[in-house]
Amino acid sequence: MPFQLRFGKDDLLRCRFAVSPLWETQEAVRTLNRPDRHGYHAGWLRRIRAAAEGLDLAPLWLLMPRQGHTPDWLSPPPIGPAAPFEEEIAAIRGADPEAARDDTARALADTPGASGSALGRALLADPSRTIQRLADLLEAAWHALVEPDWPRLRALLEADVAFHSRRLAEVGLGGLLPELDRRFTWNSGTLTVDARAEHVRDLDGRGLVLIPSVFSWPDVVSGFDPPWQPTLAYPARGIGGLWTEPTGRASDALVRILGRGRAAVLTALDEPATTTALAHRLRLAPSSVSAHLSALREAGLLVSRRYGHQVLYERTPLGIALASGGT
Structure with a gap:
């Protein structure tokens, strides 16, 4: 009814x-x-x-x-x-x-x-x-x-x-x-x-x-x-991917889905980080990391929050599931 x-x-x-x-x-x-x-x-x-x-x-x-x-x-x-x-x-x-x-x-x-x-x-x-x-x-x-x-x-x-x-x-x-x-x-x-x-x-x-x-x-x-x-x-x-734990590295399948750069950024976010910190960690240009972060956020794989003058990015549970190879 x-x-x-x-x-x-x-x-x-x-x-x-x-x-x-x-x-x-x-x-x-x-x-x-x-x-x-x-x-x-x-x-x-x-x-x-x-x-x-x-x-x-x-x-x-x-x-x-x-x-x-x-x-x-x-x-x-x-x-x-x-x-x-x-x-x-x-x-x-x-x-x-x-x-x-x-x-x-x-x-x-x-x-x-x-x-x-x-x-x-x-x-x-x-x-x-x-x-x-x-x-x-x-x-x-x-x-x-x-x-x-x-x-x-x-x-x-x-x-x-x-x-x-x-x-x-x-x-x-x-x-x-x-x-x-x-x-x-x-x-x-x-x-x-x-x-x-x-x-x-x-x-x-x-x-x-x-x-x-x-x-x-x-x-x-x-x-x-x-x-x-x-x-x-x-x-x-x-x-469906809420309680899946990340493995810590990008799988070949994730690279095929997202591309190497975005897969690397998603996998590196095992804890919240800024664009600058990710760029330093991955040895990529900040502009490239920023573009990858925007694409991943629009796909629902990341969220961002402002803390003072910093913007921190972190994976959503869907992003966690993908990064860990979950479905």
């Missing part, structure tokens, strides 16, 4: 991309309890097994029904395009207790027996304590499960946003949305999502937040209810 989001003219001006460490932490927690999501994340699961065993995630899992409502107060839309986790968790800690209780009760109702369980009753009995308890648990999950890999995850997510931002400029919103996920269709100002729940919503000028996600695969995760801005999280591009 599909759900539909109806756009007005003002909504088209209020659509934005965002990257959210909080949403990624939520979906990482959910992934641990969802074997159908494990396929792309075997390396991560092996690495965090001991840390996960040290967390009591049962209160969060109880509010993550397989089908149904997850409390919006636990996963509000990102504050900005790239808000740090500390700002996002502070917003959760500031949730209104009564609104949080009603939202929690709705989620519990979507899991048979949850409302009447001892844990469910405890979550409803003292909403102020529940807010702090679950915020503490999410923060612990962030530090144990996601933060150690956040630079790699962020690189993939930002590369996805950069790619789709370019596509937005080329094909417009109506052309872009169906490209984000095969379950999205666009017709006459209405976005239809092929999902397990039926829902029709007029956006009423509030627009839509689009969040690429690593751990949500294969699902599309949504949030619509006021006062929150409508939000859709979709599986990010390139997660």
Whole structure:
């Protein structure tokens, strides 16, 4: 049963991309309890097994029904395009207790027996304590499960946003949305999502937040209810190579695909580096390295960030997979 989001003219001006460490932490927690999501994340699961065993995630899992409502107060839309986790968790800690209780009760109702369980009753009995308890648990999950890999995850997510931002400029919103996920269709100002729940919503000028996600695969995760801005999280591009480790040298196959110069630059980026540093390391002219970096970035294999007067380049997970010979 599909759900539909109806756009007005003002909504088209209020659509934005965002990257959210909080949403990624939520979906990482959910992934641990969802074997159908494990396929792309075997390396991560092996690495965090001991840390996960040290967390009591049962209160969060109880509010993550397989089908149904997850409390919006636990996963509000990102504050900005790239808000740090500390700002996002502070917003959760500031949730209104009564609104949080009603939202929690709705989620519990979507899991048979949850409302009447001892844990469910405890979550409803003292909403102020529940807010702090679950915020503490999410923060612990962030530090144990996601933060150690956040630079790699962020690189993939930002590369996805950069790619789709370019596509937005080329094909417009109506052309872009169906490209984000095969379950999205666009017709006459209405976005239809092929999902397990039926829902029709007029956006009423509030627009839509689009969040690429690593751990949500294969699902599309949504949030619509006021006062929150409508939000859709979709599986990010390139997660197949996310956990592949680089080998440290350019393979012959990579040279054939990219050419010797670009393959050398991609392989040399085993850690973030500037154009000048790469040119010195590879004994190439800075202008040649700069041209290779631009081509690799446009292909979604690198991202760049400015730190003061320097611009550092680093591989996306897709670039890591290519550099290591992964597919």
